[in-house]
Amino acid sequence: MGGWAEKTLREMSLKEKVGQLICCMGGKRRISKLERMAREGKVGSIYTPPLNTPEEVAELTNRFQKISSVPVLFMDFFVKEGTTPIPSQMAMGATRSKKLVYRISQIQAEEARAMGIHSISQPVLDVNTNPDNPIINIRSFGENPDLVSELGRARIKGFQDHGVISCVKHFPGHGDTSLDSHLHMPVVSHAKDRLEKVEFKPFREAIKNGVKAVMTSHIHFPSIEPESLPATLSRRVITGLLREEMGFKGLIFTDGMAMKAVTENFSLEEAAVLSIKAGCDVILARGDYEEETFSALYKAVEKGEIPLNQVEDSARRVLEAKEWLGLHKEKFVDVKKVKEIVGREENLKVSQEISEKAVTLLVKRNIPLHIQPSQRILLIGFEEIVGEEVGAKVGIETGTKGLTERLEEEIKKRHPNLSTISLPLSPEEKERGKAIGLASLAEVVIFSSFIRIRAYREDYFMPYEQVELIKSIRSFPKPLIFLLFGSPYEVRKLPELEGCILTYDLTLPSISACVEVLFGERKARGRLPITISSHYPFGYGLD
Numbered sequence: 160m161g162g163w164a165e166k167t168l169r170e171m172s173l174k175e176k177v178g179q180l181i182c183c184m185g186g187k188r189r190i191s192k193l194e195r196m197a198r199e200g201k202v203g204s205i206y207t208p209p210l211n212t213p214e215e216v217a218e219l220t221n222r223f224q225k226i227s228s229v230p231v232l233f234m235d236f237f238v239k240e241g242t243t244p245i246p247s248q249m250a251m252g253a254t255r256s257k258k259l260v261y262r263i264s265q266i267q268a269e270e271a272r273a274m275g276i277h278s279i280s281q282p283v284l285d286v287n288t289n290p291d292n293p294i295i296n297i298r299s300f301g302e303n304p305d306l307v308s309e310l311g312r313a314r315i316k317g318f319q320d321h322g323v324i325s326c327v328k329h330f331p332g333h334g335d336t337s338l339d340s341h342l343h344m345p346v347v348s349h350a351k352d353r354l355e356k357v358e359f360k361p362f363r364e365a366i367k368n369g370v371k372a373v374m375t376s377h378i379h380f381p382s383i384e385p386e387s388l389p390a391t392l393s394r395r396v397i398t399g400l401l402r403e404e405m406g407f408k409g410l411i412f413t414d415g416m417a418m419k420a421v422t423e424n425f426s427l428e429e430a431a432v433l434s435i436k437a438g439c440d441v442i443l444a445r446g447d448y449e450e451e452t453f454s455a456l457y458k459a460v461e462k463g464e465i466p467l468n469q470v471e472d473s474a475r476r477v478l479e480a481k482e483w484l485g486l487h488k489e490k491f492v493d494v495k496k497v498k499e500i501v502g503r504e505e506n507l508k509v510s511q512e513i514s515e516k517a518v519t520l521l522v523k524r525n526i527p528l529h530i531q532p533s534q535r536i537l538l539i540g541f542e543e544i545v546g547e548e549v550g551a552k553v554g555i556e557t558g559t560k561g562l563t564e565r566l567e568e569e570i571k572k573r574h575p576n577l578s579t580i581s582l583p584l585s586p587e588e589k590e591r592g593k594a595i596g597l598a599s600l601a602e603v604v605i606f607s608s609f610i611r612i613r614a615y616r617e618d619y620f621m622p623y624e625q626v627e628l629i630k631s632i633r634s635f636p637k638p639l640i641f642l643l644f645g646s647p648y649e650v651r652k653l654p655e656l657e658g659c660i661l662t663y664d665l666t667l668p669s670i671s672a673c674v675e676v677l678f679g680e681r682k683a684r685g686r687l688p689i690t691i692s693s694h695y696p697f698g699y700g701l702d
Contacts, residue, residue, distance in 0.1 A: 308364040455641065541607065658677075
């Protein structure tokens with residue numbers, strides 16, 4: 160390994176070497192700009208934009224490989240339809256199954272390579288010890304560093320055994336924060352001995368087991384870096400801790416440099432230069448700022464602010480990664496074969512099995528649900544409008560049926576006497592009054608809440624208006640069952656219920672698996688990978 164990489168590096172101009180340090184965040188509206196940069200050798204990697212079909216992804220990756228003299232490394236994919244839905248990592252954690260985690264990671268890797276994708280920025284190795292974490296949450300395997308380490312190893316191996324670079328994140332750990340680093344710079348103030356036992360442990364294990372890439376976090380760790388710097392910009396964290404102390408030899412990617420944890424205190428040009436000086440190899444450049452990022456680095460090298468040998472070391476690591484991927488031998492994919500590999504029936508079965516084994520039963524007084532055909536069920540569904548990128552991630556077709564409607568379909572298959580009302584996450588007084596009126600006419604009331612975790616919003620938590628409606632209907636002398644899709648921590652806000660099921664996820668397989676448990680067609684087998692309260696500790700789950 161390294162012959163092609165070394166030869167290619169020797170033949171590169173300074174511009175091309177600096178270009179290997181840039182990962183552009185592709186967007187549909189910026190494709191022509193990125194094509195020009197690729198032709199000029201200013202792009203080493205591309206973070207793939209959301210697209211409609213797997214074939215579109217394959218066509219896009221081929222298009223860039225054709226115009227770039229050095230193969231482009233493509234990272235991640237978000238496809239509206241056609242790929243296998245991947246359960247959340249917390250759902251994987253609830254199964255405790257290394258075998259299933261490896262298998263779904265293998266599937267994800269095989270589908271990625273079929274579309275021309277070479278790296279996946281997973282697993283998330285953050286240990287989610289903070290129940291109020293607005294951005295990690297169900298993206299983590301759980302709160303236990305041993306569980307996170309164990310399933311993390313399985314996920315890394317599933318990717319890398321099948322030709323995809325696993326990029327673990329968010330080093331040194333984003334699990335004990337109550338702020339989203341897209342909006343603020345969180346501070347993790349633990350002493351280093353605690354960090355070693357919890358935050359660092361999964362990353363050390365991943366490095367020991369050969370992970371090829373690490374993504375940094377924009378979080379301040381005062382016990383390592385006394386200056387008020389996010390980890391991405393700290394030489395003490397990136398070079399001192401990750402490279403020297405932990406011995407990591409692979410690629411270091413920054414997290415997205417448009418995040419406010421960085422931009423609140425630095426210009427994008429300053430941050431780009433500081434991240435490379437800190438020891439990062441590849442900058443995840445802001446979507447409309449790739450040219451400026453490139454220019455800032457190029458000028459810093461010309462001035463001697465960034466040593467040329469450091470740029471060459473980073474470019475070499477990027478090229479060696481591309482050689483490991485085999486891109487120097489074949490960089491194109493066969494678009495006609497994509498359908499044979501992506502979204503296959505056997506792949507969907509694995510996703511379904513994880514969803515089934517993740518379902519966790521917290522309260523079972525009225526589960527399984529035994530109800531006469533003449534008795535009416537009211538389903539009250541709380542959800543928000545599904546945007547295009549979110550729709551791609553959760554595996555539903557954007558602009559068609561919402562998640563509550565999919566849940567309604569599953570329940571109606573078992574009990575046609577069902578009424579449904581779909582409400583926004585924060586229903587207004589008039590909407591709450593309508594729901595209370597309908598609840599008075601039903602024999603059983605089922606609440607479903609879809610709690611999404613995503614960047615640039617910290618209000619994902621169950622709103623006050625939703626909780627008040629649940630409390631109002633709880634006063635009725637009838638069974639009230641709660642189905643919670645997404646973050647399990649919101650159970651803390653609920654009154655005593657007659658039944659409660661968790662899925663940790665918002666994919667279609669999780670909906671069908673939940674309904675199977677609700678009607679007694681399948682036993683719940685999931686166990687909490689986190690602690691909700693003293694009543695529901697880590698490992699809790701009813702059969």
